Amino acid sequence: MAGGAHLLELIGARKRFAGSVALDNVDFDLRAGEVHVLFGENGAGKSTLINVITGNVAPDAGEYRLAGAVVPHMTPRLARDSGLASVFQEFSLAPDLSVADNLFLGREPNRVTFLNARAMRKAAGEFLARLRFNVPPEALVSRLSRAERQMVEIAKALMDPHARILILDEPTASLTDADAEKLFAIIADLKKRGVGVIYVSHRMREIRQLADRITILRGGRLVATVPAGGVTESQLVELMVGRPIGDLYPKINHHPAEVRLAVEKLSSKDGRVRDVSLNVRAGEVVGLAGLVGCGKGEVGRLVFGLDAIAGGRVTVDGQAVGRPAPREMLRSGVCYFPADRGQDGLAFNRPVRENASAAALDLRAIGGGGLLRLREEARRVQSVLQRLSVRPLAPEQQVVQFSGGNRQKIMLARGLMRDIRVYLFDEPTVGIDIGAKAEIYALVRDLTEAGAAVLLSSSELPELLYLANRIYVMHEGAIVDELSGENKTEAAILACFFGRKQSDSAAGSRTAA
């Protein structure tokens, strides 16, 4: 159906922000019934392009046509009235309202009475059921997990029956594979109804599965618009970064040596982790797999002392840790890197330098006796930022001014500022572009081959399959199985996701596309 009528055309769009070119003469078009993927590194101009399309940013030049008619001045309101619906990475839900209230927010039936509230809840429930999203309509949004909020966000965009154009900005960033599949089924359905979808994603598998056409942006310029069938993954990545890039996942030579981190029967007070036992050896990457909410992300927090422990033992380098606490764990060479960099990881309105050195201020060379050696700090941060190739290399700039990939690197810099031998990563590549991903994988390889012990909790199966030496699979807070060598396959992991031990079930009953 890629030959449908033009829903939207943008010709020669230009936009400058305070001296830098965000969009330079970009053409873009969307046809009825197609999925048009926008592909590019952070800062390539995808967000600006989408903001122009949704009327949030006025272009300096360029023509905007909707269904063939020129729109001289697009505004968010006009966009909505013309059938544009969008789902952004940043949530636009009111946390203190229920799911149903949020779905109807701004489009409530004329008079909201007690009866209508009930009707609204019913309609919302039916709508969510039709989407096969398992979210209770009466639940408060603040009580929902990230993945559930994402589903509500998508449902909200789809509520509009007149939507002709749907914009999805990394909609699967916090969805499990199963929920992502539900979304893909909905997208396929929308395509049949002639809706055009603009889809921003870094994930190759999704692009393969969904895209009809792909537009690649780099540095604010249009690199190419290509039919999805005629281009390979590595061609796409090369078009995006503008230079050949080796295989995304590096080959890691694991040399498992002594046990660096051992966890025995660890349980959390909130019950999200139950009786978890695992070990990580020097010189290997150990993966933690499982569905969202299975507790894999909480294991690192427990070990590092961020959440309350109900029972169990943590041993670092053979030394039992009484009660884990971040400062003591850092001193014994363990560092944790949270998934949510904005919430948990970085001080956005402080300079890069302070964020990079934040976990190393108790080192004698930097902050001995409580006094800071500012010059030494700046020197060390500079060299770590160089090693991680943080761009721009501006240690005095606020973190908020950096892209997702660079923010992640700034957080990782913490682990390189002091002698860390055990790295606890939680979703280290969520929401960052492929170029930065490759750099982070290469760093993980270097650290591992230099003898570090790495525990990698991730929702991206390829990441685990390529990088990890062994993989523990979790289900409902407990470890179901440990996979290594030939057992370490996608099918085996997926089987465990639903609580079956791989050896108990016929592996491969459910393989992903």
Place this chain on the structure above:
Amino acid sequence: MRSARACLASLLGSGGMIVLLIVLTAAGTALVQPRFFNALNIINILRNAAILSVASMGQMLVMVAGGFDLSVGVIVALASVQTALLSGIIAGWMPDAPILALILATLLTMVTGALIGSVNGAFVSVFRLSPFMVTLAMSSVVMGVTFYVTKGIPIYGLPDAFMNGIGRGMIGRCPVVVVIAVAIVAAVIILQRATTLGRHIYAVGSSPHAARVSGVRVRPLLIGVYAVSGAAAAIAGILLTARIGSGQSTLGGTLALETIAASVVGGVSLLGGTGRAERVMLGALFLSLVANALNLLRIDSKYQTLVLGVVLIAAVCIESLSGVRRRHD
């Protein structure tokens, strides 16, 4: 709009705006009322600015750590009463060493301030209560205690050394109060720029979670910061008492607002994580200048609180317009 915002941000960021405001206010006042540049008047302004600066240092540190302290005003009043009462009582125990008695009285007063602050900090950090509510309620408690003790009657009989040495004292051509304030501001500058503790305060104010992940012990730090604010307010109360010569339970009525205004005018973010001592001192100087200008222009004192409110709202608006907006790309 964007470039105007960037201009505003850079002007605020460099501290240029506050210097500009100070120069403009001083020049404007001097044009209308030449008595402004009278040495006595200048010393008067500096003394007021010094005392406000001391209290504002504590307020600023709390704000940088992501909180608020509305109890500074009542701590000033309590400190005034406590110093006056204690110096009398202790002097009675050791009539031969009046200076020592005075020092003991002021030290105990500072300890009281720090204790009140640490209770604030404990409620804020351990029970995760809103700093606004905790310190507002604490204000009521402390004010009640102060009035109960004094019944609203001023306490006289402070040793002369106190008033002549500190309150009205001069070192060369510089008031002692100003020297003390500058020393305290200098200490806070060093704390903020060159110590791990200062860095931790910024980190906690900017993102408590990130600070925790980096190994900062957030609770003790917050308790400590509120304690410092209480102690700073107590010092301000002692200095004020030395100036006016009696213990007064009515002091500090608008001080909580004034310290917040000095901080915001000095570029402290209401969201936490940013703010510098030297600029807050300039903010305090600016507010003292404005108050002095209004006095010289014979504007009724009722209008002075009005002006304070307007300045505060203007500063908050500017802060918000130039503030960091968390956005992608």
